[in-house]
Amino acid sequence: MNTKKVKIGIIGAGKIAQIAHIPQWKKIPEAEIISVCDVQASTAESVSKKYNVSSWSKNPDDIFKNEEIDAVDICTDTQSHKDLAIAALSAGKHVLVEKPFALTYADAMEMVAASEKYDRLLMAAMNVRFRKELITLKSFIKGKELGDVFSCKVTWFKQLDFSHQGRHWLFKKEKSGGGVLMDLGIQMLDASWWLLGNPAPVAVKAKTFNYSSKFDVEDTAFCMIEFENGAILNMDVSWSILAEKETLSATFFGTEATATINPLCVYKKLHGNLINIVPTKDENSTLRYIRSYHNELKHFVTCIQQNTRMISNGREAASRLQLIEAIYQSANEGREVLL
Structure with missing residues (x-):
């Protein structure tokens, strides 16, 4: 060492x-x-x-x-x-x-x-992988506390100020590679796919929108990914959806329990009652971000x-981009893409 x-x-x-x-x-x-x-x-x-x-x-x-x-x-x-x-x-x-x-x-x-x-x-x-609650949830999923996870729903809605977009590389496809999918989507895809154990994807269906931006990148995207083990991942991300506040959430549905993040809760049925088995105090959003x-x-x-x-690692990051490209292909062609 x-x-x-x-x-x-x-x-x-x-x-x-x-x-x-x-x-x-x-x-x-x-x-x-x-x-x-x-x-x-x-x-x-x-x-x-x-x-x-x-x-x-x-x-x-x-x-x-x-x-x-x-x-x-x-x-x-x-x-x-x-x-x-x-x-x-x-x-x-x-x-x-x-x-x-x-x-x-x-x-x-x-x-x-x-x-x-x-x-x-x-x-x-x-x-995002290094948030405390995701590391804890990873151990729960790996230890089969949720049973077999068959579905996951992740959302990140974060309103951006588009008034300065002409001067920011984030809104220019040749510099950023894409819009909200490359900004918020890549993070949610990476974290949720990692939590699921990195199963091989077999199909993707997606739809993108560009209502608020004057440039060539999407501001909103919805997609569904199917994996070889039968599990599905639904992901919704947006820079422009009108919401009271920024929304970042994820729900994992398993045969034995359901888990949510932000804050982390794991709901299991014990003696006929639905109980959250994670009673620990959650960090505030600023601390989660910084830590x-x-x-x-x-x-x-x-x-x-x-x-x-x-x-x-870099190879995992590359696989995320490969799947993002399939999501763009599905959205652009208006069809399901088989992988």
């Missing part, structure tokens, strides 16, 4: 880096941020000063060539992920990539191939130091 501090280089100093990544890296004693890089030099400089990071750059090559850096945390727009990840891996760095992992399944597999060629770790930053990133980054460091099995 290697107890040496893992030295981190961050590429992309925008919102997600400042809100989630950098503050949590600073709380992990086993890691140290060595340098911050952003194409906007003023951003890189101001962020490095704000978080007391000793160096900054606007050129990613400075990160790749820095022999002190062990791992690179990529927090840029999706279109740049493949080239940055492959460059970092070829330079001998371990790599963490923010979601969406890549623009396409083909790009993701190129990243995976580079990881294997250069024998470096490649992790997808799927922080999921902390747990994710800590796991990445642990995998580097101890060579332990990675929970969210």
Whole structure:
């Protein structure tokens, strides 16, 4: 086991880096941020000063060539992920990539191939997996507390302000790879599929809408996925559905129990009564969000130091993109797609 501090280089100093990544890296004693890089030099400089990071750059090559850096945390727009990840891996760095992992399944597999060629770790930053209640639910499902899970329903409705969409890469397909499916959908798909045990998908039927956006990405999507074990997953995601507040929920239906998250409850029938067997106090939404990133980054460091099995690896991330592409195909062609 290697107890040496893992030295981190961050590429992309925008919102997600400042809100989630950098503050949590600073709380992990086993890691140290060595340098911050952003194409906007003023951003890189101001962020490095704000978080007391000793160096900054606007050129990613400075990160790749820095022999002190062990791992690179990529927090840029999706279109740049493949080239940055492959460059970092070829330079001998371990790599963490923010979601969406890549623009396409083909790009993701190129990243995976580079990881294997250069024998470096490649992790997808799927922080939803690292929420405390999902980790607990995973153990319940694995331990058959729910019996056989035959259906899952996941929803994430989060209203976005479209007034600035012309200036944001998220709303431009060539930069983001897609709309709400690549933003909210990829996270819900990843977490629920992981909780189900990653069964092979056999069919998908989907419908997308674009009522609020002036650009070429969907703002709402509904889909159903069938797996080889007979289980089904229904997923609804939207940036524009009118709701009183942001809605993030998941329900797993099993032969012995039903589980929900946000908060976590597991309902079983005991002595003729339906009982929630998870009476523990739930964290508030802000804590769940922040701690999921902390747990994710800590796991990445642990995998580097101890060579332990990675929970969210590049090959799994690629499989998510492959299924997302099938969802888009179904929506575009107006038919069920067999896999």
